[in-house]
Amino acid sequence: MDLPLLSSILLFISTAQAFQYSELAQYIDSHQEEYVETLRDWVAIESDSSNVLKRPDLHRMMDMTADKLRTMGGNVELVDIGEQELPDGQMLALPKVVTARFGNDANKHTVCVYGHVDVQPAKLEDGWKTDPYNLTDINGNLYGRGASDNKAPVLAWIHAVEAYQALNMELPVNVKFVIEGMEETGSNGLDAMILAQRDTFFSDVDYIIISDCGWLSRRPALTYGTRGNCYFFAEVEGPKQDLHSGVYGGTVIEPMTDLIGILDMLISSNGKILIPGIREAVAPLSDEEWRMYQDIEFDLENYKNKIGVNQLMYSNKVDLLAHMWRYPTVSIHGIEGAFSDPGTKTVIPAKVIAKFSIRQVPNMDPAMVKKQVTDYLHSVFAKRKSPNKLKVTMVIGAKPWLADTQHPLYEAGKAAVKRVFDMDPDLIREGGTIPIARTFQDVTGKSIIMMPIGGFDDGLHSQNEKMSRYNYIEGTKLFIAYLNEVAQINKTSI
Numbered sequence: 001m002d003l004p005l006l007s008s009i010l011l012f013i014s015t016a017q018a019f020q021y022s023e024l025a026q027y028i029d030s031h032q033e034e035y036v037e038t039l040r041d042w043v044a045i046e047s048d049s050s051n052v053l054k055r056p057d058l059h060r061m062m063d064m065t066a067d068k069l070r071t072m073g074g075n076v077e078l079v080d081i082g083e084q085e086l087p088d089g090q091m092l093a094l095p096k097v098v099t100a101r102f103g104n105d106a107n108k109h110t111v112c113v114y115g116h117v118d119v120q121p122a123k124l125e126d127g128w129k130t131d132p133y134n135l136t137d138i139n140g141n142l143y144g145r146g147a148s149d150n151k152a153p154v155l156a157w158i159h160a161v162e163a164y165q166a167l168n169m170e171l172p173v174n175v176k177f178v179i180e181g182m183e184e185t186g187s188n189g190l191d192a193m194i195l196a197q198r199d200t201f202f203s204d205v206d207y208i209i210i211s212d213c214g215w216l217s218r219r220p221a222l223t224y225g226t227r228g229n230c231y232f233f234a235e236v237e238g239p240k241q242d243l244h245s246g247v248y249g250g251t252v253i254e255p256m257t258d259l260i261g262i263l264d265m266l267i268s269s270n271g272k273i274l275i276p277g278i279r280e281a282v283a284p285l286s287d288e289e290w291r292m293y294q295d296i297e298f299d300l301e302n303y304k305n306k307i308g309v310n311q312l313m314y315s316n317k318v319d320l321l322a323h324m325w326r327y328p329t330v331s332i333h334g335i336e337g338a339f340s341d342p343g344t345k346t347v348i349p350a351k352v353i354a355k356f357s358i359r360q361v362p363n364m365d366p367a368m369v370k371k372q373v374t375d376y377l378h379s380v381f382a383k384r385k386s387p388n389k390l391k392v393t394m395v396i397g398a399k400p401w402l403a404d405t406q407h408p409l410y411e412a413g414k415a416a417v418k419r420v421f422d423m424d425p426d427l428i429r430e431g432g433t434i435p436i437a438r439t440f441q442d443v444t445g446k447s448i449i450m451m452p453i454g455g456f457d458d459g460l461h462s463q464n465e466k467m468s469r470y471n472y473i474e475g476t477k478l479f480i481a482y483l484n485e486v487a488q489i490n491k492t493s494i
């Protein structure tokens with residue numbers, strides 16, 4: 001028997017073997033320092049998508065991501081998604097989207113991992129205890145901007161594929177990647193790219209995996225829902241210019257008073273939304289859901305301490321979680337045109353624009369919400385019999401996303417968590433909005449799972465963001481185990 005034949009038989013035997021989890025996990029453990037170093041290189045790039053001066057760094061970050069995947073033998077493309085228009089009218093090239101493919105076996109499932117490598121701004125002066133772009137290990141926590149959101153999770157996925165390759169084990173599923181660089185500023189250009197590639201890159205994708213969120217506690221979690229968001233401007237316009245309150249105060253009907261008056265009609269002091277139709281649209285909380293919340297590990301005191309308040313809107317866990325994840329809420333963000341500098345100014349602003357948003361949950365519909373809010377504010381305003389003019393516009397209408405936790409994709413997730421962490425995951429939702437999940441669902445029609453590996457206290461978007469070594473390394477093992485579990489899903493149950 002000649003050697004090539006023998007080795008191919010051996011290769012066949014090894015790939016046909018049962019899942020060799022412990023070999024893979026061992027490989028991950030023994031390469032831990034290498035993974036931390038790669039994360040250090042990635043964090044060192046200030047890929048801040050909100051700062052146009054950092055755009056060259058962002059382009060470099062996308063190139064680096066593409067190079068990494070190419071070195072591993074992936075079929076990689078840097079997809080041009082055009083330009084963005086800046087407020088001054090100038091055009092600026094968007095960072096390219098990196099797509100990659102590993103494996104092309106029609107008999108296997110194909111998963112597509114979504115991630116992003118851009119970051120929120122960060123400066124040492126903001127109150128960081130370490131240089132945000134110099135990954136620093138303190139007691140097993142790796143501090144750095146973008147460490148948890150979303151560079152380490154993206155790398156963990158890459159390393160998961162790399163480990164299979166290094167040990168000459170066949171990937172149990174085909175793996176695709178979509179990595180973007182504009183997530184932190186609204187994924188500019190990505191929707192169009194997904195739509196354009198629906199029948200090409202995405203055509204053979206069975207499942208989409210997003211790891212761009214975090215656990216709720218020390219217990220691993222699978223995320224099955226996110227809230228959407230409808231963002232409104234309410235503009236009240238009165239006199240043709242700002243007025244002196246000593247000279248004109250008492251004679252004019254002030255736009256600010258009108259505006260505050262109608263804003264106060266949006267939500268009661270105990271959190272009840274007053275806009276007719278909104279609460280009625282919300283899917284009722286089932287007994288089963290109530291029980292799920294009951295089982296979730298969540299420390300109310302911890303939560304209060306973290307945000308620095310001594311009282312919350314609700315004092316029991318189930319109510320609190322439900323209002324964080326599966327009920328809508330109104331938040332008032334600001335008033336454009338209002339005097340907000342330090343000191344005193346005796347002005348009557350002529351025009352003020354309130355900014356507020358309503359988090360969306362099933363079965364709310366942004367188009368309906370737009371009408372409900374607009375009609376309601378106009379009717380409340382009409383009762384004031386003000387001569388001022390009210391204009392209401394909805395500037396963002398992002399739908400919520402909800403998955404079925406009994407779907408095989410989630411069953412596979414539970415099995416992978418069980419294998420790696422020897423416990424059942426918390427099934428959680430995300431109060432925030434990850435619009436891309438909804439786009440993937442609407443455009444590709446594929447099932448989606450959110451499988452976070454970030455810790456509950458990672459400080460995303462805030463000072464001293466970190467990723468623990470534990471979450472980074474065990475998270476990599478989770479992804480390895482997950483690929484194997486997904487491969488077990490029956491082709492027919494897609």
Ligand SMILES: *[C@@H]1O[C@H](CO)[C@@H](O)[C@H](O)[C@H]1NC(C)=O
Binds near residue numbers: 134
């Ligand atoms: C990062 O921080 C370490 C420890 O403070 C320091 O030794 C190193 O020079 C820093 N690296 C860069 C690139 O600033």
Ligand SMILES: *[C@@H]1O[C@H](CO)[C@@H](O)[C@H](O)[C@H]1NC(C)=O
Binds near residue numbers: 488489490
């Ligand atoms: C997959 O399908 C086979 C054959 O139809 C069946 O025996 C098996 O129980 C199914 N497995 C799962 C996990 O549904």
Ligand SMILES: [Zn+2]
Binds near residue numbers: 116149150212
């Ligand atoms: Zn993110």
